[in-house]
Amino acid sequence: MNKTTQIYGIRAIIEAINHEEPIDKVFLQKGLKGDLSRELESLVRRKGINSSYVPIEKLNRLTKNNHQGAVANISPISFHExxxxxxxxxxxxxxxxxxxxxxxxxxxxxxxxxxxxxxxxxxxxxxxxxxxxxxxxxxxxxxxxxxxxxxxxxxxxxxxxxxxxxxxxxxxxxxxxxxxxxxxxxxxxxxxxxxxxxxxxxxxxxxxxxxxxxxxxxxxxxxxxxxxxxxxxxxxxxxxxxxxx
Known part of the structure; x- marks a missing residue:
């Protein structure tokens, strides 16, 4: 059975969105700053992707990897227009x-x-x-x-x-x-x-x-x-x- 794929890291998530991956939700660290994080936030808003701002502790629970303040879930199915x-x-x-x-x-x-x-x-x-x-x-x-x-x-x-x-x-x-x-x-x-x-x-x-x-x-x-x-x-x-x- 296919499972939801989790990706982490700001640049990786930006690339996934730009490649039209079926992203269900993006979790962003509260108070995150920097040009790359602003680019991701803008992209998420423009594409209408479900997102939420969470404390870093939540991101640490979602993944043990270096998430850089952002974690996303890719859906196991493709959606239709x-x-x-x-x-x-x-x-x-x-x-x-x-x-x-x-x-x-x-x-x-x-x-x-x-x-x-x-x-x-x-x-x-x-x-x-x-x-x-x-x-x-x-x-x-x-x-x-x-x-x-x-x-x-x-x-x-x-x-x-x-x-x-x-x-x-x-x-x-x-x-x-x-x-x-x-x-x-x-x-x-x-x-x-x-x-x-x-x-x-x-x-x-x-x-x-x-x-x-x-x-x-x-x-x-x-x-x-x-x-x-x-x-x-x-x-x-x-x-x-x-x-x-």
């Missing part, structure tokens, strides 16, 4: 199914969702470049290898992806408790994309507003929500039920 993904799916599938993950942060939840997506025929998963869970070795393991089979696109902003899908004839359905409609009130036999939100705060208000429909799961117990990967599975299998019954 949104436009190419959508166009190729729309050309070959009359009723495409997409999954949009809005700021999902837990790598194991991400892996479990990818696994369910592969099992339910999802044609592509869309995530945001910044703030989204990276594809790590744990993601791959939890997905049971499905991360190598399902196409994943990274975008600068999820809302732009919503608008692009809508312009392509795809209905966007947001999974949220902030509605009276349940999943059993909606038609999933049409081309659609399901939006799942972050574990702690759900779908952002701007994405809810941009979505075509809102839908919730009926909860009959005292606990107010399901784990996001479980909720996603229920949504996706309702799509399967409607399309194959």
């Amino acid at each position: 949104l436009e190419q993904l959508v166009e190729s799916v729309m050309e070959t599938n009359e009723t495409p199914l997409f999954l949009i993950l809005d700021q999902l942060s837990d790598v194991r939840n991400f892996g479990a969702i990818i696994r369910t997506a592969e099992c339910t025929g999802v044609n592509g998963i869309i995530i945001q470049k910044k703030g989204a869970a990276p594809v790590t070795a744990d993601t791959i393991k939890t997905s049971a290898g499905a991360a190598f089979k399902v196409r994943i696109a990274k975008v600068d902003h999820v809302k732009d992806a919503v608008y692009y899908l809508q312009a392509s004839g795809v209905t966007v359905i947001a999974a949220t408790e902030k509605t009276k409609n349940t999943i059993y009130d909606l038609d999933f036999t049409i081309p659609c994309a399901i939006v799942m939100g972050a574990e702690d705060r759900g779908i952002s208000p701007s994405i809810l507003k941009a979505s075509d429909h809102l839908a919730k799961l009926p909860l009959l117990g005292e606990i107010e929500s399901l784990n996001v990967s479980v909720a996603c599975a229920v949504f996706l299998y309702e799509v399967v039920r409607q399309r194959h019954s």
